[in-house]
Structure formats: C-alpha cells, structure tokens
Amino acid sequence: MSYVYFNDNPNGLRTGDCFVRAVGKVLNKSWEDTYLGLCSEGLAYSDMPSAIYVWGMYLRRHGFVFKTIDSVFPKCTSVSQFAEKHPKGTYVLACQDRIVACIDGDYYDSSDCGDEIVLYYLKKEIEYGLS
Numbered sequence: 001m002s003y004v005y006f007n008d009n010p011n012g013l014r015t016g017d018c019f020v021r022a023v024g025k026v027l028n029k030s031w032e033d034t035y036l037g038l039c040s041e042g043l044a045y046s047d048m049p050s051a052i053y054v055w056g057m058y059l060r061r062h063g064f065v066f067k068t069i070d071s072v073f074p075k076c077t078s079v080s081q082f083a084e085k086h087p088k089g090t091y092v093l094a095c096q097d098r099i100v101a102c103i104d105g106d107y108y109d110s111s112d113c114g115d116e117i118v119l120y121y122l123k124k125e126i127e128y129g130l131s
Contacts, residue, residue: 001084006108014110018098019055025101025108026090063126069118080114083107090124
C-alpha cells in the first residue's frame with residue numbers, strides 16, 4: 001500500500017488536471033479520452049469539466065457512488081491512511097486541492113499526496129455503468 005507516481009498528461013504537465021488524471025486512471029482510459037468525456041459531460045451541464053458535480057456525475061455514470069468520509073472514518077483521514085484501510089477496491093479521493101485515484105490500496109498522483117486530508121470519495125460499486 002503506497003504512493004505510485006502517475007502522470008499521463010500527454011505533455012507531462014501538472015496544470016490543474018488532477019481530476020482528469022484520477023478519473024482516467026480509475027476508468028482505465030487515456031488522458032485524451034477522459035478529457036473529451038469530461039468536456040462532453042460539462043457541456044451537458046453548461047459548466048466546466050473540473051466542476052465537482054460534472055466529474056462526479058461522469059463517474060456515477062460509470063458505476064461509482066458518492067461517500068462522505070465522516071460516515072466511515074474519523075475526520076482528518078489522510079490519503080495514505082485511506083489507502084491503507086482499503087487494500088481492495090477502486091476509489092477517487094477528493095482532497096482540498098486535488099483529486100487522487102486509489103486502487104487496491106495504492107494511490108496514484110503526480111506527487112506524493114499521502115498527507116492530504118480526504119474530504120469525500122467516490123467508490124466503484126457497479127462493474128458496468130453507462131458510458
């Protein structure tokens with residue numbers, strides 16, 4: 001259970017695209033396909049793809065459900081603590097300044113965010129959601 005470097009941005013940039021990287025990682029899609037899907041979702045809601053409910057709805061349509069952190073853990077659970085307590089499963093963790101993919105106890109991002117506090121998360125519960 002550990003941090004795994006992950007940055008599939010085609011230009012290797014870290015430009016506020018953590019939500020694209022995290023969503024793409026958990027859906028096993030390329031950065032480009034994820035970006036286009038999120039932009040399409042944003043267009044449907046007339047909002048930016050980075051809006052929480054836009055990428056959240058995109059994930060919900062792919063079998064993820066929204067969970068609040070304090071309903072399962074004590075407040076102030078860090079990314080690394082969350083990953084340690086979840087050795088199985090696929091999650092997207094929302095922190096104050098970033099979105100992080102967590103798969104089978106490992107968390108994936110362009111820098112080690114293990115000390116970041118998880119505010120809420122989405123968990124993959126349905127294997128085949130709508131596209």
